[in-house]
Amino acid sequence: MLNLITSRSMTDHRRTPDRSHDFDALTPEIIFGVVESAGFVPSGSLNALNSYENRVYEIPLDNAPALIAKFYRPRRWSPKQIDEEHRLTLHIQRSGVAVVAPLALKRAVSGCAALGRAGTYHYVLFPRACARMESEITDARRSALGSAIGKMHAACAAFTACHRIEINPKTYGWDSLAGILDKTYAPEDMNDHLEAALTDALDTAGQYYRQGLRLQLVHGDLHPGNILWDAKGPVFVDFDDSAFAPVVQDLWMLCSGNSLEVKSQQKILTESYRGFAPFDQAEFALVEALRTLRVIRHAAWIGERYGEPAFTRAFPYYTERRYWEATPRACCSCRSAPSTRRGRACV
Numbered sequence: 001m002l003n004l005i006t007s008r009s010m011t012d013h014r015r016t017p018d019r020s021h022d023f024d025a026l027t028p029e030i031i032f033g034v035v036e037s038a039g040f041v042p043s044g045s046l047n048a049l050n051s052y053e054n055r056v057y058e059i060p061l062d063n064a065p066a067l068i069a070k071f072y073r074p075r076r077w078s079p080k081q082i083d084e085e086h087r088l089t090l091h092i093q094r095s096g097v098a099v100v101a102p103l104a105l106k107r108a109v110s111g112c113a114a115l116g117r118a119g120t121y122h123y124v125l126f127p128r129a130c131a132r133m134e135s136e137i138t139d140a141r142r143s144a145l146g147s148a149i150g151k152m153h154a155a156c157a158a159f160t161a162c163h164r165i166e167i168n169p170k171t172y173g174w175d176s177l178a179g180i181l182d183k184t185y186a187p188e189d190m191n192d193h194l195e196a197a198l199t200d201a202l203d204t205a206g207q208y209y210r211q212g213l214r215l216q217l218v219h220g221d222l223h224p225g226n227i228l229w230d231a232k233g234p235v236f237v238d239f240d241d242s243a244f245a246p247v248v249q250d251l252w253m254l255c256s257g258n259s260l261e262v263k264s265q266q267k268i269l270t271e272s273y274r275g276f277a278p279f280d281q282a283e284f285a286l287v288e289a290l291r292t293l294r295v296i297r298h299a300a301w302i303g304e305r306y307g308e309p310a311f312t313r314a315f316p317y318y319t320e321r322r323y324w325e326a327t328p329r330a331c332c333s334c335r336s337a338p339s340t341r342r343g344r345a346c347v
Helices: 002-006 028-037 079-094 139-157 169-182 188-211 259-273 281-304 309-314 321-329
Strands: 055-061 064-071 116-118 121-127 216-218 227-230 233-236 243-245
Touching (some): 028 055, 028 064, 028 116, 028 121, 079 121, 079 139, 139 216, 139 233, 139 259, 169 281, 188 321, 281 321
Antiparallel strands (some): 064 121, 116 121, 216 243, 227 233
16 A cells, blocks of 8 residues: 555546536525525625635624534535544534534534535535634744644544545645646646656655654644634634644644744644643654645645636736746755654554
């Protein structure tokens, strides 16, 4: 199985689907209809929230706090995968970690508690959190984050998941590279160089994954934008991309700055994290590989949806030479795999 997630043979250049019209049929009537079917009375207005992958709306209600309605992109996740996301979020909440958890629906999809369906769209309703994003993560907040993530990971380790993917060189790397090469957004004269450079980066990333890494269920996309703050501390949102990965996947995006600043921030995070879950410091050697996989996956993700006006507005530089020159430079710079301590092999 190891070769299946590290081999360059996985770049089969298969045709990736056009996702530019996924939400054309989502109308206000559908949005208000799902709120009414859950027993609420919408006031008649809605506010589109920032989300490229799905469609998320704040919906004021008559005589009640507003709701958040999330409509999933069709054909991205199966109902079983989405239901598992919801059950994981509720499990984490019951463990004492602050999350924004889904509401139970009166008319849920069979076998699910919080997943609804309206036409071609699966949806979920959330309460509006009394919390906000913060522009800066101070040392005190970072310490609180480490504790909360440690608690969350302890809960994740006790949750049985059967339908979440792994973050590895195949799923986030080779499959994504195949999608990039299938599209025509990069300047044509760059294609050979781009394929060679990203192949080299993924070969390097694959060396990290040959160390017998121990994977577990994690949030998967834990950057500052998916963390709200209230008077008590951090509140985690959006478990859409929860996956099996090294636990450092949920830590590395919360550290920034020069090397000394990053090391200091990592120390603060892990000191509080270890109060609730084990952490092997050697996992920080995986950050280059995880960054590479995220960069390549992000480039492929934009290309899959670039026909949508929201994507062309947000990423106008995507078809420019400078973007495709910078993409390989953001990937693995190391040319040898790190020496990490072996754990239970999950790949």
